[in-house]
Amino acid sequence: MDLTPRRFADTVVLHPAGRINHTGSDELKAALEPFLASCSAGQDQVVLDLSSLEYISSAGLRVLMLAKKQARAQGGTLVVAGLASVVKEIFEISKFTMVFEVFPGVREALARISPAALAALEAG
Amino acid sequence: MLVRFWGTRGSLPVALTTPDIQKKLVAALVQAAGRRLDTPDQARAFLERELDFPVSHTFGGNSSCVELETGGSEYVLCDLGSGARAFGNHVLATRGPSGHRFHVFMSHAHWDHIMGFPFFMPAYLPGNHVSIYGCHTMLEEAFHRQNAAPSFPVDFSRMASRIEFVRLDPGRDYEIAGLRVRAKLQRHSGDSYGYRFEQDGKVVVYSTDSEHKLDDPAVTQGFVDFFAAADLVIFDAMYALADAISVKEDWGHSSNVVGVELCQMARAKHLCMFHHEPIFDDEQIFAVLQETQRLEEITRAGHPVRISAAWDGMEIVV
Numbered sequence: 346m347d348l349t350p351r352r353f354a355d356t357v358v359l360h361p362a363g364r365i366n367h368t369g370s371d372e373l374k375a376a377l378e379p380f381l382a383s384c385s386a387g388q389d390q391v392v393l394d395l396s397s398l399e400y401i402s403s404a405g406l407r408v409l410m411l412a413k414k415q416a417r418a419q420g421g422t423l424v425v426a427g428l429a430s431v432v433k434e435i436f437e438i439s440k441f442t443m444v445f446e447v448f449p450g451v452r453e454a455l456a457r458i459s460p461a462a463l464a465a466l467e468a469g
Numbered sequence: 470m471l472v473r474f475w476g477t478r479g480s481l482p483v484a485l486t487t488p489d490i491q492k493k494l495v496a497a498l499v500q501a502a503g504r505r506l507d508t509p510d511q512a513r514a515f516l517e518r519e520l521d522f523p524v525s526h527t528f529g530g531n532s533s534c535v536e537l538e539t540g541g542s543e544y545v546l547c548d549l550g551s552g553a554r555a556f557g558n559h560v561l562a563t564r565g566p567s568g569h570r571f572h573v574f575m576s577h578a579h580w581d582h583i584m585g586f587p588f589f590m591p592a593y594l595p596g597n598h599v600s601i602y603g604c605h606t607m608l609e610e611a612f613h614r615q616n617a618a619p620s621f622p623v624d625f626s627r628m629a630s631r632i633e634f635v636r637l638d639p640g641r642d643y644e645i646a647g648l649r650v651r652a653k654l655q656r657h658s659g660d661s662y663g664y665r666f667e668q669d670g671k672v673v674v675y676s677t678d679s680e681h682k683l684d685d686p687a688v689t690q691g692f693v694d695f696f697a698a699a700d701l702v703i704f705d706a707m708y709a710l711a712d713a714i715s716v717k718e719d720w721g722h723s724s725n726v727v728g729v730e731l732c733q734m735a736r737a738k739h740l741c742m743f744h745h746e747p748i749f750d751d752e753q754i755f756a757v758l759q760e761t762q763r764l765e766e767i768t769r770a771g772h773p774v775r776i777s778a779a780w781d782g783m784e785i786v787v
Contacts, residue, residue, distance in 0.1 A: 367686060367689055367730075371686075403683055403710055406710060410715060414715075435767075438726065438761070438764045439724070440709035440711040443711055
């Protein structure tokens with residue numbers, strides 16, 4: 346699974362796309378691993394840009410939950426941005442909006458977690 | 470087949486309080502403002518046609534007990550939670566004190582699933598025959614211990630009906646009371662078992678107190694196969710998914726999201742959410758129902774799944 350990572354200063358924005366069902370959740374987990382490894386205090390922060398995600402299953406949500414737990418344990422920051430349409434409703438119905446800090450878009454997420462990253466984004 | 474719910478609450482029975490009842494009355498009275506409701510019939514018609522479910526009904530508070538009416542003379546039950554008391558009294562009131570045959574399939578022996586048996590009056594009356602089926606080896610011990618000092622003033626030995634405990638093997642088909650029955654091991658403290666009932670091409674699955682970890686596709690597929698093409702899946706949807714896989718992980722229960730997904734994958738026709746969280750009031754359970762119906766709608770990939778939430782007294786014909 347290609348997460349098309351983009352780095353802005355101390356923050357990595359990951360962009361999963363398409364559908365993450367039960368079989369795809371393992372691919373998501375594997376793709377996230379290297380980025381989670383460096384999501385820790387003093388290292389990278391991670392923004393999951395879900396704006397191109399069409400669907401996510403409970404298994405996929407579990408992968409996100411475990412990613413959040415790992416980031417927290419490491420003193421890192423992992424947030425979600427760009428929820429839209431079906432995935433936004435799935436997050437709300439599953440109460441995952443209570444688990445993750447959710448931002449309307451990447452810009453808003455960076456503004457909150459890293460001014461340096463926001464500056465890098467705006468610098469193009 | 471007709472499925473009748475006598476107890477739909479999880480963990481322990483709950484009861485409506487005066488504030489609960491007054492809240493419903495106030496909502497109904499406000500909605501009735503300006504209406505001419507001079508007779509009971511007028512009031513009932515208004516209640517049935519115009520009031521939302523949480524105002525006109527209650528999901529109830531008895532713990533797990535579900536009846537399968539098969540068309541035969543013998544009674545079939547899943548679990549003996551506090552709802553078994555009302556069921557037993559109904560049997561006596563409608564068909565007399567004796568000559569009854571009961572087949573009870575036990576998911577497990579946690580207190581909320583056995584607590585109705587000391588109050589199950591047919592068990593105390595001679596001429597009745599109760600077969601309690603389950604896959605646990607300690608099922609009989611659990612029932613005896615419950616009906617004994619210091620927990621209960623009437624010892625199990627005082628039950629005058631014929632009572633037998635029948636051990637089932639999970640994964641094996643049995644022909645019982647006109648049904649083909651198969652049990653399946655589920656993830657729960659001390660294990661629990663779901664049951665698949667088949668009769669004349671109709672399938673009802675009773676799957677409560679079952680946690681789905683979502684970490685093993687083979688395990689998931691096992692449940693998809695167990696629910697395959699079911700006309701009705703009665704499913705423990707006690708927690709929100711976020712809770713079920715975090716703070717309430719390993720508590721042995723599941724969520725509405727997983728229920729919808731499993732039924733979609735299994736192409737089951739109807740998901741009935743069950744084992745409701747005891748701290749939820751009727752409005753909260755109804756909100757979960759509406760959210761789950763919306764979830765099914767937005768994630769449907771061709772095969773629709775009807776979504777309902779069980780309430781004490783509900784009947785579903787399959």
